Amino acid sequence: MPEMANIAWLLQNLKPEFGPFVAQVTQSLRVDLQTYNWESLTANLLNEAKRLKVSKPSIQYVKNWKKNKPTAIFCKYCKLRGHTDNNCAFLHPEKAPKG
Ligand SMILES: [Zn+2]
Secondary structure (H helix, E strand, C coil): CHHHHHHHHHHHHCCHHHHHHHHHHHHHHHHCHHHCCHHHHHHHHHHHHHHHCCCHHHHHHHHHHHHCCHHHCECCCCCCECCCHHHCCCCCHHHCCCC
């Protein structure tokens, strides 16, 4: 189920600020894998980000994911999803997100 891989990947890459949300989602998915799909997960995540008053970069991070589903873009350089080789932090260290 590729959707699950995307969700697992996003959860792993979230900042510690989202810890409580990640724990809750992980718990729900353990009970029922159909609890979330990409759209509902990112929508929930955005609401939670606002509620938790996480930092602006974190909110932007979530918004980017909401816009760009990982399957949609793929980096030819590092083989990771979620960005293209034009924005690859490995290929272009100067473009790596700060903080
Ligand atoms: Zn890359």
